[in-house]
Amino acid sequence: MRTEGLNGFDIALPAVPQAALQGVPPAADLPDAAARRRYGEAVIAALTGTPSWQLETHDRARCPLPLRIQAFHEDWPMLGTASAVSILRPAPADALAGLLPQALEALPEALRADAAAVLSTLLRGELPATPRAELQTLLGQVILRAARTAYEAAMAAALRRPEPQQSAG
Amino acid sequence: MHPPSHARPLGWVGGACLALAAALLLSSRLPRQREAEVTLARATARDQGLTYEQHVLSPGNLPAQVAAVGGHLVAHPRLPVARRRVAARYFAVPDGWSAGATVDERPHRHASRWWWSVGPGGYRVPDAIATGTDGSQTLFEIKCPSPWLRFPGGQIWATWMQTAFASQALAYLTWAAEDPAHRRVNYLFCGLIPPWAEALLRHLEAEVGVGPRVLEAQFSAGFPPARRFVLAVEGDQPPRPAVAAPVAPVAYDEEAD
Numbered sequence: 001m002r003t004e005g006l007n008g009f010d011i012a013l014p015a016v017p018q019a020a021l022q023g024v025p026p027a028a029d030l031p032d033a034a035a036r037r038r039y040g041e042a043v044i045a046a047l048t049g050t051p052s053w054q055l056e057t058h059d060r061a062r063c064p065l066p067l068r069i070q071a072f073h074e075d076w077p078m079l080g081t082a083s084a085v086s087i088l089r090p091a092p093a094d095a096l097a098g099l100l101p102q103a104l105e106a107l108p109e110a111l112r113a114d115a116a117a118v119l120s121t122l123l124r125g126e127l128p129a130t131p132r133a134e135l136q137t138l139l140g141q142v143i144l145r146a147a148r149t150a151y152e153a154a155m156a157a158a159l160r161r162p163e164p165q166q167s168a169g
Numbered sequence: 170m171h172p173p174s175h176a177r178p179l180g181w182v183g184g185a186c187l188a189l190a191a192a193l194l195l196s197s198r199l200p201r202q203r204e205a206e207v208t209l210a211r212a213t214a215r216d217q218g219l220t221y222e223q224h225v226l227s228p229g230n231l232p233a234q235v236a237a238v239g240g241h242l243v244a245h246p247r248l249p250v251a252r253r254r255v256a257a258r259y260f261a262v263p264d265g266w267s268a269g270a271t272v273d274e275r276p277h278r279h280a281s282r283w284w285w286s287v288g289p290g291g292y293r294v295p296d297a298i299a300t301g302t303d304g305s306q307t308l309f310e311i312k313c314p315s316p317w318l319r320f321p322g323g324q325i326w327a328t329w330m331q332t333a334f335a336s337q338a339l340a341y342l343t344w345a346a347e348d349p350a351h352r353r354v355n356y357l358f359c360g361l362i363p364p365w366a367e368a369l370l371r372h373l374e375a376e377v378g379v380g381p382r383v384l385e386a387q388f389s390a391g392f393p394p395a396r397r398f399v400l401a402v403e404g405d406q407p408p409r410p411a412v413a414a415p416v417a418p419v420a421y422d423e424e425a426d
Contacts, residue, residue, distance in 0.1 A: 004390045009234040009299065009307070009355075018230075021237050060367055065267050065402075068361055071386070072399045078361075078385040082370035085383070144237060155382065 003029040005075035011147035012077035012154060014053050014088045016042050020143045023136030024118060024128060033125025040122025041096045043139055046146035047103035052096060053150050057086045057157040079151070080158030088154050111135050221313040221359050221392055222296055230388045231297065231309065231357075239302045248293045248308075250340045251347065254283040255376045259331055260368045261322040266361070270368035273322035280328035286340040293340045305351045308341055311387075313359035314366065315398050327365075335369050339377065346379040354379075357387040359395035 003025075006016045015038050019025035030036045045052035058067075063085050071078050077088045100119060104112045114135050121128040130136070225231050226244050235242040259277060260270040287293060297309040320327045338356075345352040356362075356370070362383055374380030389395035 004230070004388060008384070008387060009231060009240070010238050011234060018234070021233075060362075061269055068385075069399060069402065072360065072389065075386075075390070080383055081380050082367055082374055082383055083380075085385075148238065 003031070005077070006143070006147050007075065007077040007079075010151050011144065012079060012088055012151040013042055013143065013147045014076040014090045015074060016143065016147070021140050021147075023138075023140045024122075024131060027127055030127060036122045036125050036127060037093070038090060040119050041090075041093060042146065043122075043142060044099045044103040044119060045091070045096050046142045047106045048099050050096065050099060051150065051153075052091050052146065053088045054091050055086060055088055055150075055154055055157060057084055057154075057161065059083065059161065060085050063087075077151075077154065079154055081161065084158040084161035086154035086158045088150055107138070111138065115139075218313055221394070222311045224392050225309075225311050225357060225388050226297060230391075235299045240299045240307075242297050242299045244297045245294050246298050248295055248298070248340075248344060250287045250291075250293050250344050252285065252287050252289065252291075253339070253343055254285045255339060255373065257281050257284050257328075257332065257335070258369075258372050259322075259328050260365045261324075261327070262319050262364050263321045265319050266316055266364055268364075270364040271322075273327075275323040277323075277328050279325050281332050284332060284336045284339055286336065286343045293337065293344075295341060306353075308344065308352070308354045309357060310337070310341060310354070310381075311357045312366070313392075313394060313398075314363050316361040316363045317398070317401065318363055318365070331365065331369060334366060335373060338370060338373050338381070342373055342377040342379050342381065345381075346377050349379050354381040356381045356383050358383070358385045359387065359389050359392055360398040361385050 004018045006013045006018050006020060008018075011021075013020075015035070017025045017029035017035075017039070019029045020039060020042070025039065030039055042052040057080070060080075060083060067087065068078065068085075070076075071087050071089070074089070076090075078085055080086045100116075100123070103119065104116055107115050111134065114131055118128040118131050118135070118139075131139070226242075232242045257277075257280065259273040259280065261273040262268075262270050295308045296311045299307045299309065301307070338354075341354045345354050356366075362385055367383075370381055370383070386395065386399075389399075
């Protein structure tokens, strides 16, 4: 079952559940291996300051319908203006591979062992045990920061598109 | 054997009376039946719009996201708006979503020539306004129309629908234009934005100088009608029933909104 995505008020990450704002989401929000890996990759990328998303911006009139419908189903944020739409899709997994050690370095030392266990489990497509509160909070904050960055990039790209003309229609 | 000659005029008169009675019966029944169908469909459209609004404004959705970024959300605030008008421009979507909206050049004798942001002394009630930690404000208008609606030019119901939508949008953009550095307008759609709404917002942006932000598929996973709309891919839509036509304006009824 599709869960509610992280796509809304000044925050947007493709294929990451909204519950990630509170840390590792519950099992219902990570229903399969792909969703768990995707969430783990998003956390690792966020910790290293690497975008876990790819951005594409289209004039609305030229944005193909199949892409829009795919974005709807895959939970890729679609946001922009009345003239342009930005779509955020997940960055390819291989572009994010090998970032785990760097991500752990970005964490306080006291949390690294637990974080390594959680993230490794997610990358295997499995469900980790719920981390302790301190790590949960930190993971939520990390995702929030990344989601705000992604939103701002997507909206800025849409706003850069040409102004509508008086004769538009 | 032929019937008696005097029976012929009586048969003709009787037949005519019977036809007239049938026509009268039919003409009185059809409007009632149509009215009942329209009432039902109208209630459904209104309920769906309100349900989507309730879904988005439920504590775990938009309010939670606003809180996550340090903002504060107020639902249904009373919003004073400067009174202004723009010349109405109506659109048609004769060929579906992919073909987009075209300006409806037909005369609209029964439609407004002007769209007003607000009536004299009036105000607007948007779905919600979020105030950020820096004092900036984001107005939310929450919509759930079918993206696949097709209609040719000259439809009275389509002009009503567009007048309601555009007048409301004009009000919100006028509000944002008063302080564009600190105010913005977000339109949230449950599925994809319909072409006519997109065209209207572009037209108003050109008139007012400030445009809305458009966010699609908002909180759609927990709202089945959004999924039904998008699963019913353009072209797979069944023919739109005639009774559904008058329903469309109700989706943008200001009371409901």
